[in-house]
Amino acid sequence: MSVEVDVEFCGTCGYFKQFEELSKHIKPKHPEITLNGHEGRRASFEVKVNGTLVHSKLSTLAYPDYDDLSQIITEVSEGKEPRSCKQQPITSCSVV
Template identity: 60%
Template sequence: MEDVVVEVEYCNKCGYLLKFEELKKHVADHHSIVTVVGREGRRGSFEVKINESLVHSKLQTLAYPDYNDLGNLIEDAKNGKSVNRQCKQQPITSCAIS
């Protein structure tokens, strides 16, 4: 089993700290021996990397990552596979266009 580090850059001004904490809890509940680190970053960001490979960008998709698919990518990384695809995204449900 390989060491896996999940890094999340999030915008605290947008209230994404709570989403980071939710993601961190989900990973901890479903995946052993995974390090999850977060840091406040760019406005509107919720960028997720697994072992330094970008797997999700809210700046690009306007959505959050799908936690189950993120789990699949984490398992791939734990098994020594390269993480070379984008994570699926959660449906966007709170979008308002003005």
């Protein structure tokens, strides 16, 4: 089954670098996928797999876990429905 991954990222926030990092992690493991990235809403880093939102930085304030996203891509290529992606730990936040 073909898999399309679409990433909306905030260009103003510099999230293109994060998209490049995701691409470097995902594409070697899944060279057959279609991976699209485009600038979108402020502070966004939203990931859809075959049209289903699997991760939203706007909701979680974190980036997706790339290994879990890779597993989701494998599952979808095997015919399963996309599921929510785990998130990377938030490490740049401080509480005063």
